[in-house]
Amino acid sequence: MGEPSDRNMEALRIRARERIRQGRLPRGKPARTWGGLGSGLPCALCDAAILGSEPEFELQLDLSAPAESVRLHRECHAVWSEVREEYSAAHDWRAVAEQLPAFGAQVEARVSLTGGRTVIFNLVCLKPAPSAPPSWINTTTGGPLPEGWRPIEWRYLDATKAESTAQGEDASLPKSA
Ligand SMILES: [Zn+2]
Numbered sequence: 001m002g003e004p005s006d007r008n009m010e011a012l013r014i015r016a017r018e019r020i021r022q023g024r025l026p027r028g029k030p031a032r033t034w035g036g037l038g039s040g041l042p043c044a045l046c047d048a049a050i051l052g053s054e055p056e057f058e059l060q061l062d063l064s065a066p067a068e069s070v071r072l073h074r075e076c077h078a079v080w081s082e083v084r085e086e087y088s089a090a091h092d093w094r095a096v097a098e099q100l101p102a103f104g105a106q107v108e109a110r111v112s113l114t115g116g117r118t119v120i121f122n123l124v125c126l127k128p129a130p131s132a133p134p135s136w137i138n139t140t141t142g143g144p145l146p147e148g149w150r151p152i153e154w155r156y157l158d159a160t161k162a163e164s165t166a167q168g169e170d171a172s173l174p175k176s177a
Pocket residue numbers: 043044045046047048072073076
């Protein structure tokens with residue numbers, strides 16, 4: 001085990017893209033990042049344990065949920081960070097902690113559910129009352145999010161359309177031989 005060799009860095013980049021797409025690794029900038037030594041827990045990218053002799057990066061996604069964090073080897077963190085920047089430049093995901101969407105605009109948001117699972121929903125952020133947290137409406141159900149569900153990151157739906165078009169079968173795209 002231990003940190004990955006240069007040989008499998010490309011495999012890690014592919015896996016990082018996959019996990020970012022699946023929502024298993026964050027797309028947005030984490031609220032906070034700590035460095036330290038491993039505690040034997042698995043790395044969120046390569047799945048190998050981060051040993052006590054190895055540097056570990058711990059990402060906190062949401063400051064209001066201290067238990068919810070992502071641990072990565074130093075090398076895996078570098079890979080994730082590079083891939084995340086590529087991804088967010090292309091897809092424009094933003095962390096809720098950094099920026100809220102325009103009030104009333106429909107966005108796609110990754111929501112942290114109770115129990116630590118995250119799911120993508122279409123939401124609208126409503127203008128909050130003074131000194132109140134923003135409230136979010138699930139556009140599928142038309143209702144507010146259940147207690148304890150917190151949007152972590154979001155993007156405008158136009159970007160979604162752009163992505164699905166780019167990924168879909170498009171006869172006008174030239175095929176490389
Ligand atoms: Zn790792």
